[in-house]
Amino acid sequence: xxxxxxxxxxxxxxxxxxxxxxxxxxxxxxxxxxxxxxxxxxxxxxxxxxxxxxxxxxxxxxxxxxxxxxxxxxxxxxxxxxxxxxxxxxxxxxxxxxxxxxxxxxxxxxxxxxxxxxxxxxxxxxxxxxxxxxxxxxxxxxxxxxxxxxxxxxxxxxxxxxxxxxxxxxxxxxxxxxxxxxxxxxxxxxxxxxxxxxxxxxxxxxxxxxxxxxxxxxxxxxxxxxxxxxxxxxxxxxxxxxxxxxxxxxxxxxxxxxxxxxxxxxxxxxxxxxxxxxxxxxxxxxxxxxxxxxxxxxxxxxxxxxxxxxxxxxxxxxxxxxxxxxxxxxxxxxxxxxxxxxxxxxxxxxxxxxxxxxxxxxxxxxxxxxxxxxxxxxxxxxxxxxxxxxxxxxxxxxxxxxxxxxxxxxxxxxxxxxxxxxxxxxxxxxxxxxxxxx
Amino acid sequence: xxxxxxxxxxxxxxxxxxxxxxxxxxxxxxxxxxxxxxxxxxxxxxxxxxxxxxxxxxxxxxxxxxxxxxxxxxxxxxxxxxxxxxxxxxxxxxxxxxxxxxxxxxxxxxxxxxxxxxxxxxxxxxxxxxxxxxxxxxxxxxxxxxxxxxxxxxxxxxxxxxxxxxxxxxxxxxxxxxxxxxxxxxxxxxxxxxxxxxxxxxxxxxxxxxxxxxxxxxxxxxxxxxxxxxxxxxxxxxxxxxxxxxxxxxxxxxxxxxxxxxxxxxxxxxxxxxxxxxxxxxxxxxxxxxxxxxxxxxxxxxxxxxxxxxxxxxxxxxxxxxxxxxxxxxxxxxxxxxxxxxxxxxxxxxxxxxxxxxxxxxxxxxxxxxxxxxxxxxxxxxxxxxxxxxxxxxxxxxxxxxxxxxx
Numbered sequence: 001x002x003x004x005x006x007x008x009x010x011x012x013x014x015x016x017x018x019x020x021x022x023x024x025x026x027x028x029x030x031x032x033x034x035x036x037x038x039x040x041x042x043x044x045x046x047x048x049x050x051x052x053x054x055x056x057x058x059x060x061x062x063x064x065x066x067x068x069x070x071x072x073x074x075x076x077x078x079x080x081x082x083x084x085x086x087x088x089x090x091x092x093x094x095x096x097x098x099x100x101x102x103x104x105x106x107x108x109x110x111x112x113x114x115x116x117x118x119x120x121x122x123x124x125x126x127x128x129x130x131x132x133x134x135x136x137x138x139x140x141x142x143x144x145x146x147x148x149x150x151x152x153x154x155x156x157x158x159x160x161x162x163x164x165x166x167x168x169x170x171x172x173x174x175x176x177x178x179x180x181x182x183x184x185x186x187x188x189x190x191x192x193x194x195x196x197x198x199x200x201x202x203x204x205x206x207x208x209x210x211x212x213x214x215x216x217x218x219x220x221x222x223x224x225x226x227x228x229x230x231x232x233x234x235x236x237x238x239x240x241x242x243x244x245x246x247x248x249x250x251x252x253x254x255x256x257x258x259x260x261x262x263x264x265x266x267x268x269x270x271x272x273x274x275x276x277x278x279x280x281x282x283x284x285x286x287x288x289x290x291x292x293x294x295x296x297x298x299x300x301x302x303x304x305x306x307x308x309x310x311x312x313x314x315x316x317x318x319x320x321x322x323x324x325x326x327x328x329x330x331x332x333x334x335x336x337x338x339x340x341x342x343x344x345x346x347x348x349x350x351x352x353x354x355x356x357x358x359x360x361x362x363x364x365x366x367x368x369x370x371x372x373x374x375x376x377x378x379x380x381x382x383x384x385x386x387x388x389x390x391x392x393x394x395x396x397x398x399x400x401x402x403x404x405x406x407x408x409x410x411x412x413x414x415x416x417x418x419x420x421x422x423x424x425x426x427x428x429x430x431x432x433x434x435x436x437x438x
Numbered sequence: 439x440x441x442x443x444x445x446x447x448x449x450x451x452x453x454x455x456x457x458x459x460x461x462x463x464x465x466x467x468x469x470x471x472x473x474x475x476x477x478x479x480x481x482x483x484x485x486x487x488x489x490x491x492x493x494x495x496x497x498x499x500x501x502x503x504x505x506x507x508x509x510x511x512x513x514x515x516x517x518x519x520x521x522x523x524x525x526x527x528x529x530x531x532x533x534x535x536x537x538x539x540x541x542x543x544x545x546x547x548x549x550x551x552x553x554x555x556x557x558x559x560x561x562x563x564x565x566x567x568x569x570x571x572x573x574x575x576x577x578x579x580x581x582x583x584x585x586x587x588x589x590x591x592x593x594x595x596x597x598x599x600x601x602x603x604x605x606x607x608x609x610x611x612x613x614x615x616x617x618x619x620x621x622x623x624x625x626x627x628x629x630x631x632x633x634x635x636x637x638x639x640x641x642x643x644x645x646x647x648x649x650x651x652x653x654x655x656x657x658x659x660x661x662x663x664x665x666x667x668x669x670x671x672x673x674x675x676x677x678x679x680x681x682x683x684x685x686x687x688x689x690x691x692x693x694x695x696x697x698x699x700x701x702x703x704x705x706x707x708x709x710x711x712x713x714x715x716x717x718x719x720x721x722x723x724x725x726x727x728x729x730x731x732x733x734x735x736x737x738x739x740x741x742x743x744x745x746x747x748x749x750x751x752x753x754x755x756x757x758x759x760x761x762x763x764x765x766x767x768x769x770x771x772x773x774x775x776x777x778x779x780x781x782x783x784x785x786x787x788x789x790x791x792x793x794x795x796x797x798x799x800x801x802x803x804x805x806x807x808x809x810x811x812x813x814x815x816x817x818x819x820x821x822x823x824x825x826x827x828x829x830x831x832x833x834x835x836x837x838x839x840x841x842x843x844x845x
Contacts, residue, residue: 030737037730075553113500113697121502121697183503227504231541241592308801309720316472316727323464323731327738330457334745390715425453 009355010362017363024335028367031331035371035415038317038324040378043407045310045317047379047399048386052210052306056198060138060258061296063102065265067095067255068292069276073285076237083292084235085206085303086251089244091279096130100271101257102264103132108253109207110223110230112216115181116169124165126216127204128223128230134160136258137203140194142166144176147190152219159187160217166192180216185226187218199396200305202296204254206232209305210393257293269293307391321414328367328418336360336426347431360423361416368415372408379407444774451746455778458742462782462818465735467789470814471797472724472731474806479721483714485651487537488606488638490574491706492675496536497668497685498702502695507592510662513693517663518566520688526677527670527685529572533565534666535642537706538713542642545626547655549613560609560626560650561641564591564659564666570604570636572671578607580620580634583658587633594627594659601657603630606639608652627657643713648802678705732817736825743771743829747836754833755840764834771830772823779822783815790814 021028055061068083069091087095092106107129115121133139134146143166147158159180166175179186193213200209218228224244234243236250243250259265269291276289294302336343343356379399387394448455499517501510514532521530535541546557563569570582587602594601603624610619610632622632639654668689672681682703689698704712747754754767794806 027741030741034734034737037734041727041730113502115502115695120699121500121695123500123697123702183501234543237546309716312475312797312801313720313723316468316724319464319468320727320731320734323461323468324734326457326461326464327734327741330454330461330738331741333454333457334742338745338748389719390712391719421453 013362034324036374038321039375041317043379044382045313070290092253103258105133124215127214128220142194143174144191155221160191165215332422353427356427364419372411459781463785466786470790494706500697529568529671531568532661532666538709548625563656576637588658602633604634739825747833754836758838759841768834775826
């Protein structure tokens with residue numbers, strides 16, 4: 001019997017499995033439901049985790065580095081404390097002037113109030129940055145272009161706006177050359193972005209980690225001239241009336257460097273060490289100073305960008321799946337051993353232990369696949385619920401093909417795992433004893 | 439009927455019994471921890487702020503064309519006069535930051551005038567004279583600020599001579615254990631004398647270590663509207679929405695074109711609900727998962743018990759034939775389930791504490807309190823008994839005549 005070819009036998013086992021499952025509908029439904037609920041919750045939470053821990057800029061994430069410097073004066077220096085995320089304006093401008101990276105940009109988030117030609121004034125999320133920002137982060141343009149380094153130097157009154165704002169204010173037409181009224185000043189629109197959203201918004205995690213990209217981009221020098229409001233963390237030591245002043249002892253600017261080759265990374269690290277040594281010699285501090293250079297994924301990891309609640313939910317769901325599987329093991333065991341008589345007849349007629357084992361596993365697998373299909377439906381329902389949650393990432397959560405495949409693999413694997421022990425017990429049903437007791 | 443007999447019978451189904459014990463144990467462990475997490479979330483959501491939240495509304499206003507500081511301050515004064523004149527509004531003030539808002543600012547507080555002295559970052563509030571009245575804060579000791587103590591925002595930053603400060607009682611206890619903090623001096627913005635201690639004042643939003651949530655201080659600063667938010671005290675909570683509408687109208691009618699819109703106005707009650715929405719969602723999710731988990735466990739018990747009843751029909755028939763009553767049979771299955779549940783609960787409690795230890799290491803979570811043990815045990819015993827009732831009744835219904843038939 002063993003040698004007659006597996007495909008035929010699998011077909012036969014499938015037939016047996018279907019008959020057996022139909023014979024005891026309630027038990028079958030219970031098992032399928034238990035697996036479905038376990039798979040559904042696990043896949044819902046794993047999908048959230050998968051989306052949130054994804055790489056926001058896969059083509060460049062290894063080349064982009066967040067720069068951190070510990071320039072605290074000795075009084076504020078705590079040995080062993082982490083290097084601050086942000087730079088002072090003095091240091092950011094010095095690094096930008098030296099321009100030792102392939103590209104570099106300093107930036108801050110803000111909000112600005114714009115008065116449209118018609119209608120009420122609008123408060124817009126904005127980013128104040130320098131010219132390289134757009135190339136570094138591969139920002140697509142629908143119309144026009146970014147400003148250039150010359151515009152940074154001349155504090156040009158220019159702005160780049162998002163596609164959404166362009167739709168809202170200009171009905172989607174090419175608005176380059178139009179003016180954006182900001183208080184008594186006006187900014188000339190030089191570019192309109194294409195569809196661009198970074199989730200998580202890795203370049204600045206201090207102002208809402210998920211959500212759309214900013215609506216307006218303005219040269220940092222221009223924003224400072226216009227006294228536009230900044231937002232984000234502002235960490236100052238000493239009293240000072242203007243936190244944004246060129247020499248203010250305040251950490252508030254994010255600084256990113258693009259380093260395309262391993263050799264430039266080594267050189268840039270050395271450059272930062274040299275810079276810190278110079279600062280120390282200039283008498284800003286006596287401690288050795290520290291630098292921190294993290295690429296995008298290291299940076300996201302360091303900032304713990306996946307909310308701890310999401311991690312907790314994943315563990316909860318996996319625990320739940322485990323309990324559902326224990327349940328399935330118990331029910332399958334009951335089911336197989338209840339058929340001891342039938343099994344012993346098959347054994348007496350010559351079925352090998354392996355054949356019995358396979359037959360039981362096929363039945364478990366069928367239950368698992370059915371559970372997977374129902375689980376997928378439940379996961380779909382779960383994701384709809386997640387999207388209606390009040391979290392800032394709710395809108396991003398989608399199931400992709402890889403998670404779809406993972407659902408079935410998880411369902412099949414877990415049901416086969418659940419079937420192992422019952423099938424093992426079933427194949428040890430001795431033909432003679434079971435027949436005798438009948 | 440003896441437990442010994444039941445135990446011996448269970449010994450014949452070691453694997454199935456073991457599985458059921460494990461399932462109950464894991465359910466028990468997960469449900470205990472989930473209940474504990476729900477409890478901590480509810481506790482967090484109910485933390486008092488010291489503010490009379492039901493009577494406070496806030497309206498944010500932004501300028502379109504920034505004016506001189508003097509002009510903005512003058513505008514602020516007329517705005518406040520209009521807001522106080524609204525029916526049902528007993529006070530209005532500009533404050534920064536707002537409770538449950540999206541910003542928080544800290545200053546390092548030292549007990550000595552020495553930059554090298556140890557410092558504690560403390561959340562700070564700036565606001566005009568009616569701030570304490572508007573928020574309904576309660577004074578624990580000392581006094582409120584005097585009218586002549588209020589300074590402008592720039593004076594606070596530049597003139598570091600002696601702005602007084604009022605601190606929360608928790609901060610007072612931390613900084614000056616066993617003493618009255620009123621009359622003491624702290625160093626935050628220059629030299630700051632503590633003139634008063636309020637019963638409770640908290641960080642506008644959670645930031646930093648959880649233990650510092652109720653460390654806060656307030657400084658007497660007359661802010662222009664561009665540096666803060668208008669807060670109003672509404673006598674009748676039912677009138678809050680109406681007051682917001684009237685306030686928006688009054689502000690729009692007063693002064694130049696500004697950014698004034700309903701989306702920047704809210705009741706403090708709504709702000710609290712929004713602030714804690716993630717916690718509420720998580721608590722509901724934990725409730726849902728716990729219920730599903732208990733359901734799955736119950737179904738597992740029903741399934742296995744039914745199987746055992748089916749398997750033992752003949753034995754049941756024999757016991758009935760030699761004199762056992764229906765109640766005896768039912769009680770047998772109930773006792774059997776009780777034993778299995780007890781095993782599961784015992785193992786589950788150990789697991790629950792294990793999971794709790796892991797959670798404590800990775801999340802800001804306390805030790806699982808002892809009273810979750812009896813709650814969890816009773817819940818699972820009841821669940822087990824409910825689940826086994828159906829199969830046990832079916833077993834009791836097996837007629838004695840079955841004994842005479844072949845199975």
